[in-house]
Amino acid sequence: MLWRVTGVWQKGVSEVLEPLNLSHSEFVALASLGWLQTRTPEVTQIHIATHARMQPMLASKFLRELEQKGLVRRVQSVSDIRANAVSLTAKGDSMLQKAIVLVEAFDKQFFSTLRGDIGHFAKLLHKITSTSAS
Numbered sequence: 001m002l003w004r005v006t007g008v009w010q011k012g013v014s015e016v017l018e019p020l021n022l023s024h025s026e027f028v029a030l031a032s033l034g035w036l037q038t039r040t041p042e043v044t045q046i047h048i049a050t051h052a053r054m055q056p057m058l059a060s061k062f063l064r065e066l067e068q069k070g071l072v073r074r075v076q077s078v079s080d081i082r083a084n085a086v087s088l089t090a091k092g093d094s095m096l097q098k099a100i101v102l103v104e105a106f107d108k109q110f111f112s113t114l115r116g117d118i119g120h121f122a123k124l125l126h127k128i129t130s131t132s133a134s
Contacts, residue, residue, distance in 0.1 A: 012110055016102045020095060021069070027099050028052050029062040030071060033086055034096045044083040045074075071095055 014024045022030070032052040036043045049059035063086055066072040071092030077083040088096065114121050 009110055012106055013103055016106045017099060020099055020102070022095070022099055023062075023065075025054070025058070026062050026066055027103065028054070029059060030066060030088070030092065030096050031100065033072065033088060034093070037088060042077060042079060042085045043087065044077055044080070044085055046083065048086060066092065 010024055013027070017024060017027055029048055029052060032048045033043055036047055036051055040047065045059050045063055046056060048063065049056040052059065054062075063072055063074060063084075067074055070089055073087050073089055074084045077085040111118055111121070
């Protein structure tokens with residue numbers, strides 16, 4: 001059942017992001033970068049992969065695609081020459097803000113059937129993810 005719900009939700013998110021030419025995974029990488037940039041002076045690809053709970057090679061792939069679209073900039077890290085530091089471009093920040101509005105509106109509609117149970121549902125999901133292996 002969880003697989004079915006996740007599939008329907010992911011399909012819906014992908015559909016709302018399509019007009020922005022963003023995949024769901026690219027959005028996750030972009031949103032993770034946006035959040036991390038507010039909390040650390042230098043964000044690396046590994047930070048993004050860890051935060052988004054995605055494989056580092058996949059994070060690298062999505063960030064390369066976002067870079068080709070002009071949404072992120074990747075440069076050699078100042079603190080670790082083996083790592084790439086990543087930052088949002090002005091275009092990327094603008095795109096992220098638009099995407100967040102669309103995804104949040106979709107989430108509100110999608111989860112509206114839970115009505116007053118959404119807080120409890122979120123706590124249960126958090127409990128599952130915080131006690132499961134990543």
